[in-house]
Amino acid sequence: MIRVLVAEDHPIVRSGIVALLRAADDIEVVGEASTGLEAVQLAIGLAPDLVLMDLRMPGIDGDEATSRILAVRPLTKVMVLTTYDSDDSILAAIEAGARGYLLKAAPQEEILAGVRAVARGETALAPSIAALLVDRARSPAPRLSPRETQILTLVAAGLSNPAIAAALYVSEATVKTHLIHTYEKLGVNDRTRAVTRAMELGILRLG
Amino acid sequence: MIRVLVAEDHPIVRSGIVALLRAADDIEVVGEASTGLEAVQLAIGLAPDLVLMDLRMPGIDGDEATSRILAVRPLTKVMVLTTYDSDDSILAAIEAGARGYLLKAAPQEEILAGVRAVARGETALAPSIAALLVDRARSPAPRLSPRETQILTLVAAGLSNPAIAAALYVSEATVKTHLIHTYEKLGVNDRTRAVTRAMELGILRLG
DNA sequence: ACCCGCATCCACCGATCGGTGGATACCGGT
DNA sequence: ACCGGTATCCACCGATCGGTGGATGCGGGT
Incomplete structure (x- = not known):
């Protein structure tokens, strides 16, 4: 049973995610967070196998929450589920230690498959994000001091x-x-x- | 019974919205659209009382879809449900004829209440959007030629x-x-x- | 020791910017 | 008929911009 914490600030979106996960036999939703800070607190307290993390949330963002969670519980898997925001925030979340990266535009079966893959220790990437990483490896983005x-x-x-x-x-x-x-x-x-x-x-x- | 068509491109979000509406005794979900054009076609074909419309969708946007729907079926109520995008796109949707405007950040009960209010012929506005309109009435935004x-x-x-x-x-x-x-x-x-x-x-x- | 990046600073000069204070013609609304 | 907005155009001038071609010192990595 994969124990999952859902971190998403919009109630209507969170309920859709929770319903999808609860319908799966092998997944248990152990908690729900609506802010980045709440995600950190619940991740530490409930010790889920995986955190399904939005990026833009009130207070600290998803990438900051990811860093904080992994600092205390390094075995926690974090999978980001977001609307495509910007290349920079995606890279920030990956640098923070997220193992999966899917878009809300994905079919629901793909989201479930992604949760399972990341829980197994694999990496799940939306095609557009995989393309971004390849592009970045090929020609790194400029960095300003x-x-x-x-x-x-x-x-x-x-x-x-x-x-x-x-x-x-x-x-x-x-x-x-x-x-x-x-x-x-x-x-x-x-x-x-x-x-x-x-x-x-x-x-x-x-x- | 309020017959509702849901127009939202992200499957996980649409399933949350549909589940919320179906749980209400007085609301019937008669169709689902994942693009603006599909929303127009289904609104014309199914003649729902109300369309719950996202703004950013593949192809034509929600405000253009709203205009097209109201051109053919002027009695259709359109309620926008969106992440806050920009003042300009919100105003475009209102100008297009939407009667309700809520944010995905709203509690689910507020979304249900908004659907009911707009179906009755009232206007439903998120507080931040009401504030925007007041601000605009007070000092209209500059318009460039x-x-x-x-x-x-x-x-x-x-x-x-x-x-x-x-x-x-x-x-x-x-x-x-x-x-x-x-x-x-x-x-x-x-x-x-x-x-x-x-x-x-x-x-x-x-x- | 060496190298690189960062942060700091200079003088010169051609090109561009923005403001001033004008101007005409057209179109649509009152 | 009048008015306002849009689109067009001018010359002048002080200020700013961007590029050139330099420079020093510091800190960190190899």
Whole structure:
């Protein structure tokens, strides 16, 4: 019997997942969480074999919850079930230690098969996510340094280079140098495109 | 008996919704659609009292499906059930004629109550969407002209003003004038911020 | 010891940006 | 008839941007 904890913040979605799992002879739903923190607490308390984890939840996200769970209970299997969010958040969850990665768009039988596979110790990946990983292995996404990201965030907010320099207590020349490096890494040559490209890559978010 | 058609592309989510509705004595699920077009076809064929409509679906979106359904069967009630996407897509669905607007984050009882209220001819709104409408009535969101939107899209792609002028076969002065007006409407004074603000408002999308 | 990445800084210069303060013509609504 | 919005266009000018071609110091990994 595979003991499963379901972590999903939308009640209507969680009830669909729970009903699907309960209908299987070999799966037992031992708990339900509606926030990332609740998932961590219940995973530690109930010691399920597997946690079915959404990514976007109130409070801490699914990838942070995954890290925390595995820090205390390293044998717990985590399988992410999400709407496709961004490449960056998927990679964050995989880096956090999730073993399975399916999309809510998948047929229900595929979700059940994924739970069983991950419980056995195998890896379950949606085809689109497998393709993402192959693509990433082939050409790794650019990575910005913390300062480069910080400066690009201020560019996205509409600040000029002198204004950014004043805000960060550095010289304008420093800001320009970081931006030049950022443009090279992102393969662009204009600050507006640098911002939109970083959003496409999940490096920057709106707001 | 309220006859309901469920339009939702994710099988696991749709099964949760269907199970919830079937558990109610006064509601009958007469059909299920997984695309916007399928929703239109089934709504016309089955003539349900109410369509529970997701917004983001393969092919045509929920707001376009809503318009098409109401064009043929104007007495059909449409209630949108979605994850919060953007202000713009919510307003598009309301303009398309949806009478109810709830979020998947709502408790299941609230979803049932909303179905009943909309079936009776009332309006059901999630508190956050009610707040959005009040806010919009108070200070309407800026609207860009088609040309302004087109030029801003090219700005987001990294084109300079001379490059945009060449691409659109107009003068650079024309491009600059449109951008000045765009900055005024969005309350910004820099092209990068104009792009990120337009994205926040749902005027521009990534990619 | 060496190398790389990060963070910092400089001067110069051509190109671009944004604002000002104008202008015309067309279209649709009141 | 009038008005507002849209789309088009101009010259001028100060400020900013991006690229070039440099530089130093620090920390960590090999």
